[in-house]
Amino acid sequence: MDRMTIGRRVAVTARGFRILGNYCPGLVQGKVFYELIHSLQPFVTVWLSAKIINELSGEQRIRRIAVLVVWVIVINFICAVVKNSIQRVCSEKETQMWGWFGKVFSDKQMSLDFEDLENAKIQRQRQEAEENLFMFGNGLAQLVWGTSGLVKASVDIAASMVMIGPLFFSKSGNPAADHPAWMFAVLFCILLGGLSKSKATIKENRIFMKWCQGTVWFNRTFMFFGRELYVNPERAKDVRIYQQDLIAEKELDKLIRRDRENQGDYFQMAFFPAAATVAVGLANMAGYLLVAVKAYFGAFGVGSIVQYVAVLQRLGDGLQELMFLLSDNQVYCTHLQKLFDYLDLPGHMYQGTLTVEKRDDNEYFVEFRNVSFRYPGAEQYALRHVNFRFKVGGRLAIVGMNGSGKTTFIKLLCRLYDPTEGEILLNGVDIRKYDYEEYMSIFSVVFQDFRLFSFGLGQNVAAGFAYDPERAASCLEKAGFGDRLGSMPQGLDTCLYKDFEKDGVEISGGEAQKIALARALYKSAPFMILDEPTAALDPVAEGEVYSRFDEIVGDKTAVYISHRLSSCRFCDVIAVFDQGQIVQKGSHEQLVADEKGKYFELWHAQAQYYKK
Numbered sequence: 001m002d003r004m005t006i007g008r009r010v011a012v013t014a015r016g017f018r019i020l021g022n023y024c025p026g027l028v029q030g031k032v033f034y035e036l037i038h039s040l041q042p043f044v045t046v047w048l049s050a051k052i053i054n055e056l057s058g059e060q061r062i063r064r065i066a067v068l069v070v071w072v073i074v075i076n077f078i079c080a081v082v083k084n085s086i087q088r089v090c091s092e093k094e095t096q097m098w099g100w101f102g103k104v105f106s107d108k109q110m111s112l113d114f115e116d117l118e119n120a121k122i123q124r125q126r127q128e129a130e131e132n133l134f135m136f137g138n139g140l141a142q143l144v145w146g147t148s149g150l151v152k153a154s155v156d157i158a159a160s161m162v163m164i165g166p167l168f169f170s171k172s173g174n175p176a177a178d179h180p181a182w183m184f185a186v187l188f189c190i191l192l193g194g195l196s197k198s199k200a201t202i203k204e205n206r207i208f209m210k211w212c213q214g215t216v217w218f219n220r221t222f223m224f225f226g227r228e229l230y231v232n233p234e235r236a237k238d239v240r241i242y243q244q245d246l247i248a249e250k251e252l253d254k255l256i257r258r259d260r261e262n263q264g265d266y267f268q269m270a271f272f273p274a275a276a277t278v279a280v281g282l283a284n285m286a287g288y289l290l291v292a293v294k295a296y297f298g299a300f301g302v303g304s305i306v307q308y309v310a311v312l313q314r315l316g317d318g319l320q321e322l323m324f325l326l327s328d329n330q331v332y333c334t335h336l337q338k339l340f341d342y343l344d345l346p347g348h349m350y351q352g353t354l355t356v357e358k359r360d361d362n363e364y365f366v367e368f369r370n371v372s373f374r375y376p377g378a379e380q381y382a383l384r385h386v387n388f389r390f391k392v393g394g395r396l397a398i399v400g401m402n403g404s405g406k407t408t409f410i411k412l413l414c415r416l417y418d419p420t421e422g423e424i425l426l427n428g429v430d431i432r433k434y435d436y437e438e439y440m441s442i443f444s445v446v447f448q449d450f451r452l453f454s455f456g457l458g459q460n461v462a463a464g465f466a467y468d469p470e471r472a473a474s475c476l477e478k479a480g481f482g483d484r485l486g487s488m489p490q491g492l493d494t495c496l497y498k499d500f501e502k503d504g505v506e507i508s509g510g511e512a513q514k515i516a517l518a519r520a521l522y523k524s525a526p527f528m529i530l531d532e533p534t535a536a537l538d539p540v541a542e543g544e545v546y547s548r549f550d551e552i553v554g555d556k557t558a559v560y561i562s563h564r565l566s567s568c569r570f571c572d573v574i575a576v577f578d579q580g581q582i583v584q585k586g587s588h589e590q591l592v593a594d595e596k597g598k599y600f601e602l603w604h605a606q607a608q609y610y611k612k
């Protein structure tokens with residue numbers, strides 16, 4: 001565990017509070033207010049009680065005693081009412097805070113460059129910060145809990161010091177009992193208790209940090225071999241047929257054995273706090289001895305004995321709490337720093353500001369100019385020297401074998417990645433210069449691995465909570481989902497899947513495809529791209545979906561991607577990809593006539609699937 005300087009810790013803690021203020025407003029303030037009242041209340045009660053006892057054992061003025069008792073009751077009543085109200089608000093906010101912490105991560109994920117979502121190092125960084133926060137509260141949650149402790153410790157120490165002063169300075173008449181050495185001895189013992197607590201915390205935290213570092217690996221292994229294999233029905237088939245539960249048991253066994261090796265650490269985690277408790281006990285004994293000796297020699301009355309004994313305990317507790325928090329702060333600052341390292345990951349993609357020209361005539365030109373692309377960390381180029389120009393409004397097909405670079409071409413077009421070399425132009429302007437969100441708005445893509453969500457059907461189509469029902473129904477109709485929509489129990493409001501609604505409807509792969517197509521239509525972007533969302537269909541069925549979609553898209557640009565040539569033969573321009581390059585382009589008739597071309601080779605190799 002690297003030690004941070006105090007200045008750094010203050011800066012990190014302050015940033016943590018700023019994040020809490022943004023995502024969980026009012027929570028920290030509520031905790032501070034609650035704890036102030038909660039910690040001050042016993043001091044006021046002890047102080048008033050000491051006065052009552054002194055009065056009872058002294059002058060016994062009934063009126064004064066009655067006034068003091070009324071004060072005790074009124075103050076405690078008001079404190080209880082205020083505390084209860086704040087606690088209600090705070091506990092609701094504290095329950096919600098976990099959801100808001102999730103939002104801290106999802107906001108960052110959304111702002112990351114797409115390529116970083118696939119970067120294992122970055123995703124591991126996220127997972128570590130996320131797991132430590134959600135499993136142990138390390139970082140932000142500790143900051144919330146630590147706030148209460150800090151207020152309590154500060155009040156305990158300040159109020160105790162004020163109330164304990166007379167113990168040291170009151171005179172009993174006995175020179176030995178009144179000697180200042182007592183004060184130093186008692187304070188020294190209390191300090192010793194606090195320091196041992198701090199030492200115990202540091203030791204405990206060091207072991208805990210070491211343990212936390214292994215949690216990402218531990219959780220991943222445990223969740224996979226202990227749960228996922230048995231819970232996920234898609235995996236369960238293979239698990240049963242190939243008896244993979246035997247392998248899983250072996251892995252779990254290894255995990256448990258490794259955990260046993262840490263048992264020496266557990267002993268240390270128990271030993272140091274116990275040693276601290278003994279030191280604190282000694283500190284208290286020294287204090288009580290002074291109270292007893294001074295009281296014996298008549299320095300103060302019975303009421304004051306009650307006050308000093310209670311306050312001594314609080315001073316010791318407060319100091320220990322403060323020491324604990326200061327040591328603990330080192331740990332959560334380390335976790336917070338890890339969270340900030342992730343939150344501060346910079347975007348690499350150039351963010352332009354130009355607005356995309358909204359053209360009624362849909363006259364857009366797209367040009368790939370000598371574009372090459374290599375995935376981060378990959379040695380091979382996925383695309384090499386691609387030169388291509390096409391006009392919006394046409395039908396473009398991208399065909400080629402699996403792995404030839406078709407999807408990569410689309411990912412570059414949609415700016416999920418930027419080219420390694422070369423440039424892509426929209427109406428003559430490098431697409432990097434356009435505002436990213438605006439640029440994205442001109443594409444509707446249905447990817448092969450598209451995802452629908454467990455929300456209402458209409459919400460899925462509109463990709464939003466509010467939607468135009470007529471438009472959603474019409475898009476579903478066009479996508480071939482019209483009849484099925486009629487049989488949905490609550491029409492567009494029917495929830496898909498059963499994750500959130502027990503009445504949710506399970507849909508087949510083919511139905512999901514139609515909904516995904518309807519979603520693309522609903523967005524009504526100038527570019528409609530189908531990237532083999534139909535891979536699960538046979539070639540004839542895929543061809544039908546593509547040509548039906550072609551009728552629907554009207555004057556928009558449609559880009560079809562497939563490794564099955566027959567699906568795209570109706571397109572105006574077909575670009576043939578091979579090993580990351582465009583090796584041919586032209587209409588189906590032109591390409592199939594070139595007997596030496598790749599298209600001819602692929603066409604005849606695949607002809608068996610669709611020749612009657």
Ligand code: ADP
Nearest residue numbers: 118375378382401402403404405406407408409
């Ligand atoms: P296609 O869509 O034609 O099947 P892709 O564009 O998906 O082909 O892939 C082109 C090449 O890039 C392949 O060699 C593939 O293995 C590689 N590739 C695809 N995605 C990634 C990725 N995320 N990271 C590294 N390599 C990738």
